[in-house]
Amino acid sequence: LMTAAAAAIVATGATTAQAQCDEGEMVIKFSHVTNTDRHPKGIAATLLAERVNEEMNGKACMEVYPNSTLYDDDKVLEAMLQGDVQLAAPSLSKFEQFTKGFRIFDLPFMFKNIDAVDAFQNSETGQAMKESMVRRGLLGLAFWHNGVTQISANKPLISPDDAKGLKFRVQPSEVLKANMESLGASPQPMAFSEVYGALQTGVVDGQENTWSNIYGQKFFEVQDGITETNHGVIDYLLVTNVDWWEGLDEDVRNQLSTIINEVTEARNSESFKVNEEAKQAIIDAGGEVRQLSAEQRQAWVDAMKPVWETFLDDVGQENIDAAQEFNA
Numbered sequence: 001l002m003t004a005a006a007a008a009i010v011a012t013g014a015t016t017a018q019a020q021c022d023e024g025e026m027v028i029k030f031s032h033v034t035n036t037d038r039h040p041k042g043i044a045a046t047l048l049a050e051r052v053n054e055e056m057n058g059k060a061c062m063e064v065y066p067n068s069t070l071y072d073d074d075k076v077l078e079a080m081l082q083g084d085v086q087l088a089a090p091s092l093s094k095f096e097q098f099t100k101g102f103r104i105f106d107l108p109f110m111f112k113n114i115d116a117v118d119a120f121q122n123s124e125t126g127q128a129m130k131e132s133m134v135r136r137g138l139l140g141l142a143f144w145h146n147g148v149t150q151i152s153a154n155k156p157l158i159s160p161d162d163a164k165g166l167k168f169r170v171q172p173s174e175v176l177k178a179n180m181e182s183l184g185a186s187p188q189p190m191a192f193s194e195v196y197g198a199l200q201t202g203v204v205d206g207q208e209n210t211w212s213n214i215y216g217q218k219f220f221e222v223q224d225g226i227t228e229t230n231h232g233v234i235d236y237l238l239v240t241n242v243d244w245w246e247g248l249d250e251d252v253r254n255q256l257s258t259i260i261n262e263v264t265e266a267r268n269s270e271s272f273k274v275n276e277e278a279k280q281a282i283i284d285a286g287g288e289v290r291q292l293s294a295e296q297r298q299a300w301v302d303a304m305k306p307v308w309e310t311f312l313d314d315v316g317q318e319n320i321d322a323a324q325e326f327n328a
């Protein structure tokens, strides 16, 4: 049985895309878990490496390891603190051990769309979040977008009651677990690279993710269909080790920082489009996409929104209010 990650490597030849680092160049390893094409993070990581390798040639060399080929997200932050990897971009749901502040991004129906997420991240509150884990050794360099999440299972999901009693893979986040429990479903935290196999063998019945991840991991092949709920958000923090970052020569850090900011701006503004293309690719490949009427969608909102109350103290009413303003 080939894992989805392994299948994706075969499909894209991703591991062959390594830069050849020259002697004397500082090696920057960037580990992530998704595929490289038709994926906001995959495309951004590749572009970042291309620019660094061209513009910083002789000084720095970036190697990107996609598809969980170097680390799963549950290992990468530890590896970063050990100095074994310099860049990663785990989803905001994967920082639970470092901060509870990111829980706002996992609350269901918090953000209307990725533009609202973008505006919140660019607010003073959002920008401060990048530095919220410095004491723990991690520095956020940029927020990178994926998009809003959809839900799928091995049976049609139209009413929230349809999810009752089913097992859903979730990212390791207390909020995401509570979301599933609010539906009467059973959450199963699991690494991204294991999801395809778990869906295929029936270890779990369903999952939630963005179009680009559902497409990239081919989840639609082993699910009955995908319901377009837009109920959550998967977004990333491009993160590094504080000591490594501060130890860089100032000109190197500035140049890297400028490239990161330019790549972030260029790719974040395309993330919606990349997900729409992935959605179309799912449909073209024969995947079933189900739309909800406004009334049907409201039933999901009513079922899940009580989770906000549970995490109010972690997240802060003032932050929820700020986030809601960007939905207007």
Ligand code: LMR
Residues within 6 Å of the ligand: 033, 034, 089, 090, 091, 146, 171, 191, 192, 209, 213, 234
């Ligand atoms: C997931 O685990 O489902 C996502 O965080 C994967 C990713 O990096 O988009």
